[in-house]
C-alpha cells in the first residue's frame with residue numbers, strides 16, 4: 036500500500052485530494068496548520084499531522100513523523116488579488132513564503148529518502164494564471180510561475196534518481212475557501228487610481244462560466260502520482276484545459 040503526504044488539507048483541493056486517495060486504498064498523511072480529524076472520513080489509513088510549510092521546524096517534525104512516503108503533494112497555498120501599488124511587501128513576502136519557499140522546503144525535506152530509495156513523486160499545485168497573464172494578480176502569479184520554473188528544472192536534476200516531479204495547474208475554483216482566505220491580504224489592494232480599471236477586470240471575471248472543481252484537481256494529482264508517462268504539466272478543470280490548449284497552439 037502506497038503513502039501520500041498532502042499539504043493544506045483543511046479545505047479545498049487538499050481535502051478533496053486526501054479523500055480521493057483514501058477512497059483508492061492509499062495511506063494518506065493529511066497535513067494542516069491546525070489538525071482536525073473530523074473533516075475527513077474515519078479510516079485506519081488516515082493520519083492527520085500538524086504542518087505549517089513556512090516554519091522550518093514544523094516541516095522537519097512533520098516529515099520525520101510521517102516516516103517513509105511515496106508521493107508528496109505540495110498543495111498548501113494562499114492568494115492575493117490587487118494592484119501591485121496596493122500590495123505591501125509584507126504581503127508579497129507572505130505569499131512567496133507559503134506558495135514558493137514552502138514548496139521548496141517540503142521538497143528538500145523529502146528528497147533524501149526519495150533519492151536513496153530511487154523512487155518517489157512530487158506533485159506541485161500551481162495555477163492556470165501562469166498560462167495567461169491576468170491583471171491584478173502579479174504577485175500571486177509570480178509566486179506560482181516561480182514554482183513552475185523550479186519544478187521543470189528540478190525534474191531534470193532528479194531524473195538520474197528515478198524521482199518524478201509534476202505540476203498540476205488548476206483553473207478558478209469558487210467552491211474552495213481560497214477567495215475567502217485571501218480577503219485579509221486584500222485590504223487596500225485597489226488604490227483609488229485603479230478603481231475603474233479594477234471594476235472592469237472583476238466584471239470580466241464574473242462573466243467567465245467555465246470553472247474548476249476540487250474533484251478535477253484530485254483527479255489530476257492522482258494521474259501525476261500514478262502515471263509515469265504523464266506530461267510534467269497537467270491542467271486541471273475545464274477553464275485550465277482551454278488555457279493550456281491555447282498556449283500549446
Ligand SMILES: NC(=O)c1ccc[n+]([C@@H]2O[C@H](COP(=O)([O-])OP(=O)(O)OC[C@H]3O[C@@H](n4cnc5c(N)ncnc54)[C@H](OP(=O)(O)O)[C@@H]3O)[C@@H](O)[C@H]2O)c1
Pocket residue numbers: 042043044045046047048049067068069086087088089110111112113114133137160161162163204205206207208209211212213214216
Ligand atoms: N481556488 C482557486 O481558484 C485556485 C486556482 C488555482 C490554484 N489554486 C491553488 O490550489 C491550492 C489549494 O487552494 P484551495 O483552492 O484549495 O484553497 P483553500 O481552500 O484556501 O486551501 C488552501 C489550504 O492551504 C493551507 N495553507 C495556507 N497556508 C499554509 C501554510 N503556511 N502551511 C500549511 N498550509 C497552509 C490552508 O490551511 P489553513 O486552513 O490553515 O489556512 C488550506 O488548507 C493553493 O496552492 C492555491 O494557490 C487555487
